[in-house]
Amino acid sequence: MGKDVLVFGEIRNGELKKVVKELIAAAAVITGETGGAVDAVLVGAGAEKEASGISGYGLRKIAVVDDDAVADYSSEGYAAVLASLVGEEGYGYVLMGATSMGRDLGPRAAARVDGVMFSDCVEVRIDGGALVARRPVYSGKLFVELTPEGDGPVFISIRPNNIAPAGESGGSSEIAAKPSGVDRAAIRAIVSEIIPLAGGRPDVTEADVIVSGGRAMKEESNFRMLEKLADLFGGAVGASRAAVDAGYAEQPIQVGQTGKVVNPKLYIACGISGAIQHLAGMRTSKVIVAINKDASAPIFEKAHYGIVGDLFEVVPILTEELEKMLQ
Amino acid sequence: MKIIVLLKRVPDTEAKILINQDGNGIREDGVKFIINTYDEYGIEEGLRLKEKVGGDSKVTAVCAGPEESTEVIRTALAMGVDDAVHICDPALAKPSPFTIAEVLAKAISEEGFDIIFCGKQGIDDDMAQTQSILAEKLDIPQVNNATVFELADDLSKAVLNRRIEGGDEKVEASLPVIISCEKGLNDPRYASLPGIMKAKKKEIRVKNLADLGFNEAPSSGRSRVLKWLPMPKGGECKMVEAEETVDAVKELARLLREEAKVV
Amino acid sequence: MTVQGIVLLVLFVAVLVVFGFIVRMLIRTLKLGKPEDRSGNIGQRINSVLVYVAAQARVLSQPAGLGHFLIFWGFIFITLGTIEHIVGMIVPGVSYTAVFGPVVAGVISWFQDILAFLVLLAIIVSLFRRFVLKPVRLKIDDPGARQEALFILTLISALVLLMFGIKGAGILMGKVDPAYAPVSSFVAGLLQGRGLDLHMFENVLAWTHHLIVFFFLLYVPYSKHIHILGAIPNIYLRNLGPAGTLSRMDFEDESAEKFGNSEIRDFTWKQLLDLYACTECGRCQAACPAYLTEKPLSPFNMIHRMRAHLMDERGKLLKGQDGEKGETGAEGVEGTPIIPETMTTDEIWACTTCGACMQECPPFIEHVQKIVDLRRYLVMTESNFPQEMQAVFRNMEVNYNPWSIGFSTRADWAEGMDVPIASEKKEFDVLFWTGCAGSFDARGQSVMKAVVELFGKADVDFAILGVEEMCCGETARRMGNEYLAQTLIDGNIDVLKKYSFKKIVTACPHCFNTFKVEYPQFGFEAEVMHHSEFLLDLLEEGRLKAGKIESTRGTYHDSCYLGRYNDILDQPRSILNQVSGVEITEMGRSGKRSFCCGAGGGRMWMEEDIGRRINEERVSETTKLGVDTIFAACPYCITMFEDGLKAGEIENVRVRDIAEVLLESID
Structure with missing residues (x-):
């Protein structure tokens, strides 16, 4: 050799x-x-x-x-x-x-x-x-x-x-x-075209990084904040059932028992309490980060990293910090 | 059309994977085994292709694995696969992808094939190699990580999307071809009960190495496991705290990069 | 015998013969169905008829039922009069007075008069309800059904009015004793002195009346009033066993191509008799959580349409039958599938199997089994079901729980709690069955921990199965996956048989019902107790003593499988009553008439995207009471309530299991 x-x-x-x-x-x-x-x-x-x-x-x-x-x-x-x-x-x-x-x-x-x-x-x-x-x-x-x-x-x-x-x-x-x-x-297998992801973001089931929001997102427009964070990684945005029910997000991005089962490398749960319905859809993610106001939220039992705090404060800072790192 | 689907028996994704006492593998007691989840997309795509092409199309499952693999082969048969070849030989315990690919190449050649479907990787060793080695051994093109599959009307070529970073490659491949399937290609069906009943009577042809004309396990591409190591990870959630939120978030970002290595 | 008598006799006999043929056809139609054993328990069955037919016990459980009670009894007496009159016209001189004497005849006549008058009133009220008030329970999409109801009510009114005319004329002619006919006497007063040819007048009315009766007799079997024929046998043949038991399927035949029901012949004859028995009272739909939250399912509509479907199908299906031998040989005739023309899949999946429909149904129609039978076909034969269910089935197959959590972690909730495991203990008094929600859901786990702590305080000799426990099979069964359910049931029975214990205690009403009334179908019988029963026993035996909690105003929600299906209504309330500081206000819908939380029948694991949310509906019922706590005794109910409260952004109401409250009061 x-x-x-x-x-x-x-x-x-x-x-x-x-x-x-x-x-x-x-x-x-x-x-x-x-x-x-x-x-x-x-x-x-x-x-x-x-x-x-x-x-x-x-x-x-x-x-x-x-x-x-x-x-x-x-x-x-x-x-x-x-x-x-x-x-x-x-x-x-x-x-x-x-x-x-x-x-x-x-x-x-x-x-x-x-x-x-x-x-x-x-x-x-x-x-x-x-x-x-x-x-x-x-x-x-x-x-x-x-x-x-x-x-x-x-x-x-x-x-x-x-x-x-x-x-x-x-x-x-x-x-x-x-x-x-x-x-x-x-050559018998030829690439004819490269198709970029529709909307620039992958499907939640296929994304390596998912940033998800729960009912605490308060309104639909606040999901833009999660998109910004997800885009740093070419990741996807997900939502809990409660957020979908409340009309903040669409059903196709719902993560959980009755939504999509996902397995990304990084899952950032923002304002998601972590009911079993949600955990069943994302608990096998490699690294789970939980951001929640309530320190007793069950999501922290499944998360690898947790921050107790207001997501509206934490997410923008996190986005900024990670953006610096990725540059 | 002769369609081959490859399957592998692997531990369930939820199984507790622990290193065995001898330190040379995993503990199999209390572990539930299933069909490799990506292989299911292959089975589904094979069945859909058969339904579309019709005629005397046939889907044959080929599985190399221990005796217990019968169970997962039956599951594939219950989904609608017509028959199966089970390559089972004690000499194939803990094989490398190269060994398996060589054995599979022989078995598949004996069966005849127009198109081969399999999963993009086994969820046990996560090597993602067998299909590409097999393509080389069979001297056919390969398309890995397919998310869309269509067959041209004249059945001469396949048009696929293959998942890459940040998008898809559109690929045209002439037949015969081997396609490894990525999540999103389809939603595998749930075997119906009549299907399960019929599967009990379908033929599984068991072949050992000698049946396939090998005197011993092919020795190409051999490697040896030196050591099994547990994943160094605490079970507890690491709560990142600081007086100022800004500092806590900065620390979190640092941990994600340096400890979790996800950034 | 007069010419008129002969004509009437011939007509009467002809009508009876035709009616006989119709009844025979109806019975042959029933025989198209599959066999089912409803024999035995004759005493109990006769008693059912007395209570539910003669005394109309279920009909009268709602005020509007009084109308039916009156029409029912009114018609029995009116019919007695009709028979008397017809026979009298055929054989002049024959009458009840002649046969039974004036007193008996008088009593019959008096009841006739009074009841017929009340019937008229009842009909007016009915028409008012149906066309002005329009209560929920009478709503039906089929305009034909409304027209038919109007037509029948008109006919009944006509018959009653004609009867009064006939009797009034009879009084004037001295044929009827006015002393026993107060209403008819009034009518006679109206007729008097109008220069009528009384004989002719009576004759015309009588012929009109009798022709309507004959028409009615022949029309009834083709209308909703077929229930006059179907309801009584249906009540006699009602399910005397527990209502929460689904039929056991046999999977021995490996060449079977079909499992579950897709067409009308797949149902049993008793299920087809149910279709004859429906009175279209609509009480089922007025109690149905799916219907009341704007889902397409209505149990009323389902039975209505299935009967119409049966009527459409029977001609074709009976054709292949050998009429002489009465054998059902309709092989080779294709039955029309029930789905999607008669029922849609959205309807089939909307059912929570809460059993409210069956609880309300006066003629004891069994709706839930039919829905499950249809689900069975969809799931097992066609693999056609809402996409989210596939994961549930797969998870149950691989990890024996609906959530895809590794089975080896099933007992992790008990870590650090010193909970004995059956495989180590072998012999114990109580097998504590934790169930999937109790094992894996953080909320369920906290209830299990409370129960275990209470066991510790009462020194209960117990063990859990731990990782040997699998899902009890309830959800899979109700979702129509009987094959999977039986796999789980058989697996559990094998494990349970290894250990020696006196009883099973579980904190989940779904597990409870399944063990209590369904496992015996598979050869496993044990004493099964819900934790509310068991904890109450501990309190009564003095092994636990309830204490005090901070003053709380709550309401108790009856779980369907605990209250309605298994009559466990008082035990949880008794426990709460023993805890000082707890004040209970009952909801309007409580006890056996409780309103489902929305999680039953596998709905817990399915999306609810049609109509309003059942849990939110129920939560709003509790919040109207101004309570601070919802007490429950079921992990599914707790989840549904908590989700409902979150959805309504209601933060000052808690949901607590009775065990948690009891434990807190003791601590």
């Missing part, structure tokens, strides 16, 4: 994903032990432009692959590019973000080069010469630490926002354009 690491520089909408710098940092953890080099590959429209953005981040070289066949993402085309690079350069590790692209591409590329893959990792390290990847299982109820067996290259997808991104380390990387070698006609 090789000791060099290849970072897949994911490009979406012509821009390099933020996670790529985090991958570079993770790669450095590996090469810090193995002594290998870290390379990157950028594929698709915008690759060349974006490559310069990570030159000097400790990368030895950056391959830029941008021709007609790979201008848009396809699992087949991109897997072919990765496979040929791994074949040519003998990479031991390929890192990518655990994004919709990384999760789609990684296993296919790994299978093509007879490698192995660990998805959705939150930590990678070298332990006694062997790679150890930590990843959550059972919807985050446990972690496992895995190590590869066999000689194949190891593909690892890493969850965004888990590792501090690499900073500029001076110097520059060798940027080289490379043909994809892919025959466009041979």
Whole structure:
């Protein structure tokens, strides 16, 4: 197995994903032990432009692959590019973000080069010469630490926002354009269009972040405040049954036993007391934040973080603080 | 049209997942097992496709898993799946996605297929790999995380939406194809009682590795679990307090970023 | 015998023969239904007829029932007179005076006169009610039903007036003794001296009267007055068992393609007899929480339309029948589905199974079973039900509770409370059944904790099943998922049989009813007590002594499955009365006539998006009393009240379980 690491520089909408710098940092953890080099590959429209953005981040070289066949993402085309690079350069590790692209591409590329893959990792390290990847299982109820067996290259997808991104380390990387070698006609699944979310917000059942309001929202227009907070994350706005009954919100966003059952990474309950009807719809959320005036509200029994206070005061400050963080 | 739906037996989402005494897996006592929830979208989509295409279309469920998987296979049959192949072999205990994909590829090839539906990931190991590896082994296109599925009238290609960050990719894929299903694709049906009764008589073909022509479990893509770790999380709600609301909220924001890592 | 006598005889016999054929057809129609055993208990059944037919006990439970009482008895006497007159016309000289003597005949005549007069008054009041006052209970969408009611009332009035004319003329001709006919005497006075040919006059009136009677006889079976034929047998055959028991389905036949009822033949003959028995009094709808909150369901309308449906269907269905042998061989004839033409799914799902309709119904029609039978078909055969129910079923299948909370956490509420678990204790006096709401809902849990604390104070030897407990099956059963319900019931029985205990105590009326009256269908019998009964026993035995709480003015809400279905009315009130500081004001609708909170029949887990909210309706009834506390003895009721109070933004009213109050008074 090789000791060099290849970072897949994911490009979406012509821009390099933020996670790529985090991958570079993770790669450095590996090469810090193995002594290998870290390379990157950028594929698709915008690759060349974006490559310069990570030159000097400790990368030895950056391959830029941008021709007609790979201008848009396809699992087949991109897997072919990765496979040929791994074949040519003998990479031991390929890192990518655990994004919709990384999760789609990684296993296919790994299978093509007879490698192995660990998805959705939150930590990678070298332990006694062997790679150890930590990843959550059972919807985050446990972690496992895995190590590869066999000689194949190891593909690892890493969850965004888990590792501090690499900073500029001076110097520059060798940027080289490379043909994809892919025959466009041979690609059987083609992306024809990217459809942004209707109204800019995902459905509550599909959102990673949900900001929900209860009867304490007092009126419909106050939900704008929750939308503002949700929009920071590209999240959705939800409502308790009481809020829907009171006419503050529409039924399709009702969360609970008789509404939608949701399972986001972050659920912010604003002015929701937490009756079982509501809890039944959101209690499996990974992180629950409760904002309520009443310290004895049952929502606090299920929440991970709670603030006793007036939501009309708390929510705007929280929005402001998080906005600063996300910038 | 030959439709394959893949299923996996997994612990219920509500199950208490605890590490077993040997520290090499989870405790299965007191854990209720169900069909992987995302696979249900696949079953539903397969059944709808069969209803739409009609003719001699057939939906076959393929499940690799322990003997106890029969129960979830019967559930799929009760929903309306025509028959099932159950790949069951002691050598397949705790398999990697690569092993399973190779075995599934063999079984599915034997069955013949035009379209394969499965869940976007198993809610047990959450790997989300098997379908893409399977696509590679079968040399067919893949579409992951489908939220919309339509088949062209001439049955030659599928038009799908696939969920990505902040929107959907519209994808056109030629058949045969494997599609992994995301929540929102459909609302899986509730098996009717006549369906449940009929399911008891439907055929489940049990195959072991030898039946599929393997001498031993395929060894590609092997890995080893070194350690199982509990999620470090206190059960209690952390009440964020400060004299000034502003400070409490600032602290909350910090915790969300640094401790909960959700920002 | 006169020519006129012969003509009348022939006509009379012909009418009787045709009527006989109609009755035979009605009976053959009943036989289209499935078998059901309503035999036995003859003494009790005869007693029912005496109380509910002769004495009209249920009819008279409302003031307007007096009209029916009068019409009922008036008509019995009028009919006696009609028979006498017809026979007298056929065989001149035959009369009650001739057969029974003047006194008996006189008494009959006197009653006839007085009652017939009262009938007239009753009809005037009825018309006034129906067309001027228009009470809720007489509202019906079908204009035909109103026209029919008017037509029948007109016919009855005509018959009564004609009778007075005949008797009046009879007095003048010396055929009727005026001493026993006060009203007719008055009529005779009006007729006197008008130069009428009395004989001809009487004859014309008599023929008109008798022809109307004949017409009536043949018309009745096709009108709502079929209840004259149907109600008495229906009361005789009424359900003598607990009203809160649904029929048990058999799932042995694995080749069955259909479960539950979709067409009229799927109902039992007794359920079809119910359709004959309806008087269209509408008392059911006036008590129905769904109807009164503007939902499409009306039990009145349901029976009305099902009867019309039966009448439409029977010709087709009876055609396939072998008339000679009277066998129901209508196989191969497609029955028309009841849904959606006759009943809509919105109606079927609107029912809370509260049983108020059955409680009110004078001829003892059983509405709830019919609705559940229709639900069974929708759920089990068609998988056609409101989308939110699927999660409930799935949760019950996987985690044995409606909320999808892991079953392994079922006993978590008891953590740190030293609550004995059956699997460790094995033998104990009381099995405390916590139920799903008690196990998982924070509000329900606090009631369970109060009960457990009271048990501790009274030194009760008890245990809970803990994680071995599953949903009792009540909700699934009432939602029409009998298969799931039986899975849960069988599972629970297997667990219960492992332990030795004397009685089951539960704080949930739904669990209570199910264990008490439904588990015996599945071979499990035990003494089952609601916590109000058990706690009262503890108080009476002196094992608990109620104390004092801060002065509170409250009202007690009777849970349907506790009060109406199981007659537990006094026990919770007695407990509250023993707590000093508690003052109870009763609501207008209380006791067996309590108004549902809206949660029964699986409604707890369904959206209520048609009409007004039942719980809010009930809350407004309590707030009118100006109380500060609503006392309840059911976790569903408590939830519905609390939600209703929140919706009405009423902050100064609390909802408390009797156990919580009792505990507070002791602490």
